[in-house]
Amino acid sequence: MAEKVAVGEPLLEIKDLKLEFITEEGTVEALDGVNLTVKKGEIHGLIGETGCGKSVTSLATLGLLDNNARVRGGEILYKGIDLLELKEEELRKGIRGNEISMIFQNPSTSLNPVYDVGNQIRESILLYQTKDKKEASRLVLSELDRVKLPDPEDISTKFPHELSGGMKQRVMIAMMLACQSNLLIADEPTTALDVSIQAQFLKVLKELKEREELSILYITHDMAVVSEICDVVTVMYGGQIAETADVHTLFKNPSHPYAKGLIYSVPGVMQSIDDFETIPGTVPRLISPPSGCRFHPRCEYAKKICQKKKPELEEIEKDHYVACYFWEEVE
Amino acid sequence: MNIVETKNLKKFFDSKKGTVKAVNDVSINVLKGETLGVVGESGCGKTTLGRTILRLIEPTSGSVYYNGRDITKLKGEKLRKLRKEMNIVFQDPEGALNPQMTVYDHLNRPLVIHKIVDSEEEKLRRMIDILNTMGLKAEHLIRFPHELSGGQKQRVCIARALCLEPDFIVLDEPTSALDVSVQSKILKLLDKAKKKFNLSYMFISHNINLVRAISDRIAVMYLGKVIEIGDTKEIFQEPKHPYTKALFESVPVPDPDKKVKTPLTGDVPSPVDPPDHCAFAGRCKEMDEAICNRESPDLIEKYGRKIACHKYR
Amino acid sequence: MDDKDEGSFFGTGTETLSEEIEDLKKKETSQAQLVWKRFKRNKLALVGAGILITLIIIAIFAPFIAPHDPYRTNTDRIREDPSWDHPMGTDQVGRDTLSRLIFGTRIALFIGLLIVAVSGSIGVTLGLIAGTYGGWVDEVIMRVVDTFLSFPVLIFALAISVALGTGLYPVIIAVGLIIWTEFARVTRGEVLSVKQETYIESAEAIGENKRNIILRYFLPNILPSIVVVATIQMPAALLYSATLNFLGIGAQPPTPSWGQMVRRGSEFMQFYPYLAIFASLAIVITVLGFNFMGDGLRDALDPVRGGS
Numbered sequence: 006m007a008e009k010v011a012v013g014e015p016l017l018e019i020k021d022l023k024l025e026f027i028t029e030e031g032t033v034e035a036l037d038g039v040n041l042t043v044k045k046g047e048i049h050g051l052i053g054e055t056g057c058g059k060s061v062t063s064l065a066t067l068g069l070l071d072n073n074a075r076v077r078g079g080e081i082l083y084k085g086i087d088l089l090e091l092k093e094e095e096l097r098k099g100i101r102g103n104e105i106s107m108i109f110q111n112p113s114t115s116l117n118p119v120y121d122v123g124n125q126i127r128e129s130i131l132l133y134q135t136k137d138k139k140e141a142s143r144l145v146l147s148e149l150d151r152v153k154l155p156d157p158e159d160i161s162t163k164f165p166h167e168l169s170g171g172m173k174q175r176v177m178i179a180m181m182l183a184c185q186s187n188l189l190i191a192d193e194p195t196t197a198l199d200v201s202i203q204a205q206f207l208k209v210l211k212e213l214k215e216r217e218e219l220s221i222l223y224i225t226h227d228m229a230v231v232s233e234i235c236d237v238v239t240v241m242y243g244g245q246i247a248e249t250a251d252v253h254t255l256f257k258n259p260s261h262p263y264a265k266g267l268i269y270s271v272p273g274v275m276q277s278i279d280d281f282e283t284i285p286g287t288v289p290r291l292i293s294p295p296s297g298c299r300f301h302p303r304c305e306y307a308k309k310i311c312q313k314k315k316p317e318l319e320e321i322e323k324d325h326y327v328a329c330y331f332w333e334e335v336e
Numbered sequence: 337m338n339i340v341e342t343k344n345l346k347k348f349f350d351s352k353k354g355t356v357k358a359v360n361d362v363s364i365n366v367l368k369g370e371t372l373g374v375v376g377e378s379g380c381g382k383t384t385l386g387r388t389i390l391r392l393i394e395p396t397s398g399s400v401y402y403n404g405r406d407i408t409k410l411k412g413e414k415l416r417k418l419r420k421e422m423n424i425v426f427q428d429p430e431g432a433l434n435p436q437m438t439v440y441d442h443l444n445r446p447l448v449i450h451k452i453v454d455s456e457e458e459k460l461r462r463m464i465d466i467l468n469t470m471g472l473k474a475e476h477l478i479r480f481p482h483e484l485s486g487g488q489k490q491r492v493c494i495a496r497a498l499c500l501e502p503d504f505i506v507l508d509e510p511t512s513a514l515d516v517s518v519q520s521k522i523l524k525l526l527d528k529a530k531k532k533f534n535l536s537y538m539f540i541s542h543n544i545n546l547v548r549a550i551s552d553r554i555a556v557m558y559l560g561k562v563i564e565i566g567d568t569k570e571i572f573q574e575p576k577h578p579y580t581k582a583l584f585e586s587v588p589v590p591d592p593d594k595k596v597k598t599p600l601t602g603d604v605p606s607p608v609d610p611p612d613h614c615a616f617a618g619r620c621k622e623m624d625e626a627i628c629n630r631e632s633p634d635l636i637e638k639y640g641r642k643i644a645c646h647k648y649r
Numbered sequence: 650m651d652d653k654d655e656g657s658f659f660g661t662g663t664e665t666l667s668e669e670i671e672d673l674k675k676k677e678t679s680q681a682q683l684v685w686k687r688f689k690r691n692k693l694a695l696v697g698a699g700i701l702i703t704l705i706i707i708a709i710f711a712p713f714i715a716p717h718d719p720y721r722t723n724t725d726r727i728r729e730d731p732s733w734d735h736p737m738g739t740d741q742v743g744r745d746t747l748s749r750l751i752f753g754t755r756i757a758l759f760i761g762l763l764i765v766a767v768s769g770s771i772g773v774t775l776g777l778i779a780g781t782y783g784g785w786v787d788e789v790i791m792r793v794v795d796t797f798l799s800f801p802v803l804i805f806a807l808a809i810s811v812a813l814g815t816g817l818y819p820v821i822i823a824v825g826l827i828i829w830t831e832f833a834r835v836t837r838g839e840v841l842s843v844k845q846e847t848y849i850e851s852a853e854a855i856g857e858n859k860r861n862i863i864l865r866y867f868l869p870n871i872l873p874s875i876v877v878v879a880t881i882q883m884p885a886a887l888l889y890s891a892t893l894n895f896l897g898i899g900a901q902p903p904t905p906s907w908g909q910m911v912r913r914g915s916e917f918m919q920f921y922p923y924l925a926i927f928a929s930l931a932i933v934i935t936v937l938g939f940n941f942m943g944d945g946l947r948d949a950l951d952p953v954r955g956g957s
Binding site for chain 1: 377378485486515517520521524527542543544545548549550583586587588589590592593595596599600601602
């Protein structure tokens with residue numbers, strides 16, 4: 006998969022993905038027609054509350070779902086190839102790591118505790134960049150430098166437990182750069198980090214995006230982080246896409262009732278507790294999800310049609326998609 | 337009027353690596369009816385401070401005053417009586433409820449211990465009342481914690497803390513384990529309860545945007561010490577301490593037009609055997625070689641707030 | 650979970666209150682009912698419970714169930730193969746094996762339950778004290794436990810019976826003295842882990858005293874683990890006492906006991922295996938019964954693990 010994708014062209018396209026989990030209690034309809042496009046060189050935020058399907062979407066992309074998951078339709082196109090059609094072997098050799106990498110909330114679980122980090126990065130370099138061991142050792146230092154870790158020579162001899170959370174997270178990024186991945190999926194990477202460390206980490210991501218045209222699918226529930234680094238944001242609710250818009254539009258002018266409720270309940274957007282918006286009701290259980298638009302039981306704009314038919318994602322202005330019949334009524 | 341005050345409060349722990357000075361000489365006060373926000377990065381001692389004030393942890397030295405009365409040395413029955421007046425809501429609602437007790441038991445225990453009600457009828461009335469106010473129903477009384485969602489569990493925890501009608505509550509990151517939309521509901525409930533009972537809160541959080549929105553005053557902690565404390569609006573308008581400044585600048589604001597410019601560099605230092613001089617000196621942009629690496633600054637009154645920095649001597 | 654402010658804080662009456670309380674009473678299921686509900690979902694546990702109930706019934710009604718007098722010898726019918734008259738054959742002095750096994754149930758259950766009950770209460774109490782108070786108390790108790798654990802079980806038991814005689818009680822004391830350590834060890838460990846839980850801190854914050862924290866918070870949460878230990882130790886106690894019995898300590902002939910029967914049977918195993926086999930089978934079935942039921946009980950007592 007050597008072909009290049011130009012900046013601004015779609016790198017990852019998820020089209021109408023439907024997915025369910027078979028559990029003892031019944032079938033969980035985890036994703037119901039998810040559409041998502043990550044373009045080359047953009048940071049795409051994927052937000053929503055617990056159980057909205059944001060992590061499932063990312064795991065499906067990498068083929069890392071549990072055995073009880075069933076794909077019921079749709080496709081996941083990466084550089085035009087449907088990842089759902091690939092075999093496990095092909096995914097492992099051709100996609101995971103060298104094309105798409107993933108980092109999680111807790112970097113400790115992804116690093117091998119018995120090797121120093123230099124060794125772990127060198128291994129990736131030997132796999133994907135060069136066979137020359139000396140060259141690889143030199144590249145290790147440059148990768149660590151790329152993620153702005155101070156004193157790469159010292160860091161490369163350290164074991165994971167000797168590094169702080171923020172450093173480990175940056176080592177994870179260095180490893181992914183060593184694999185020369187084009188797409189990074191980051192699932193709540195800064196939740197466990199302190200604010201100052203988070204800021205340093207976000208800065209590294211932004212620089213990589215600008216300098217190396219890296220694409221990032223950034224999954225989080227932290228709206229402040231989203232506004233800080235994302236170019237485009239997709240809001241998910243109950244396994245459906247509610248709205249996709251560039252970050253300015255979304256924060257200034259959310260058009261889906263759920264997106265609006267979500268953003269106006271964020272401290273910082275609202276300056277005082279009296280202004281906080283609350284969305285009535287709770288997140289639905291996806292074993293028996295509401296019919297039609299899954300948000301309708303909690304929606305103040307809901308009408309009969311919302312119960313009957315799921316609203317399609319509609320492009321209401323350029324690159325601004327909303328799945329709501331009554332988006333024009335939302336202020 | 338102070339509801340809670342600490343004087344030179346210290347809490348040290350012994351660890352294999354050395355002495356952890358979790359709370360190191362903290363003198364602060366919480367005014368009656370206010371929300372005091374306590375912010376800082378991990379290891380700054382904010383959680384230990386809250387627990388030490390409530391006497392859930394024994395202080396190493398210093399004293400805690402509640403309504404002007406020294407409660408540092410209270411023991412046994414007298415200390416347990418005090419529990420009626422001050423309480424705590426924890427960060428993790430999953431762990432804060434006994435998995436073997438129903439919601440009824442959780443609300444029943446405090447009422448029984450402090451002999452608040454006389455009849456079963458009155459007790460149930462009170463329980464159902466407070467559950468309703470917390471957005472829960474009477475039927476939740478017979479539920480076990482694992483049958484509730486995270487938000488519901490936190491509501492039960494708050495109901496439990498409130499059912500004794502305390503005057504002071506430590507809120508230790510009460511919403512950080514919850515989703516945004518649930519968080520805003522819980523915050524509104526807390527606000528409502530505060531007005532109703534004329535409660536005073538100490539709101540501990542690492543979420544600076546959140547503390548800004550809900551606190552009257554704010555205390556910034558760094559490595560076991562309070563380094564700046566004062567009116568929330570004033571401090572956010574013009575942070576004085578270099579750490580406060582850097583911290584606020586590092587926090588992303590949920591506004592795409594405002595980006596973090598210069599994040600704080602370096603790592604949060606370990607609270608094990610902290611230096612005798614200003615602990616922030618190593619990361620400070622305005623560090624003065626002459627003094628910052630030699631002496632620890634005192635928390636002094638300046639510009640209508642208190643600051644611990646050599647710059648403002 | 651709506652956010653509307655319907656009730657106010659305390660005081661103001663809700664008209665529907667009495668209705669709500671009535672409703673609650675209807676819906677309320679007792680703790681025991683819940684445990685049973687979870688327990689009966691586990692089929693193996695039901696089998697185990699079935700085995701144990703059957704054994705208890707057999708033990709109680711032994712005189713009515715047993716086809717023959719377990720003590721009556723008959724020198725004409727020694728080591729007879731199973732027949733209609735003697736479904737499990739006869740032993741070396743012509744006593745009916747089935748009847749002896751049936752009466753043996755009494756001693757087996759009596760010894761097992763007594764050992765586990767006595768050593769369990771000692772062990773759990775000491776474990777609770779060690780875990781709750783820590784410090785030198787913990788240190789002392791745990792050193793004692795270590796000391797007991799380092800004793801070779803059988804030699805220790807033999808030594809005790811030499812000192813106290815060969816009856817039933819030396820066996821109970823000997824095995825009990827070894828088994829309590831396991832209860833103490835597990836209880837202490839569980840207390841130490843429960844102690845870290847936030848709900849303990851929360852209990853202190855509302856003013857619970859030590860005693861209530863132990864009884865209402867520690868004990869219910871460590872109970873599932875104690876049940877597991879009990880169900881592992883119960884068969885162990887049975888096996889130990891059978892082993893000691895096999896070595897000649899414990900219930901003495903002619904009292905019917907399974908261990909003695911295995912011992913006798915093993916002497917002529919080559920040409921008459923029935924006695925040893927049937928007696929061993931009785932031990933195996935009882936041990937399995939306890940294990941199955943213990944598994945089910947552990948899950949049923951734990952609301953999180955057992956589901957609702």
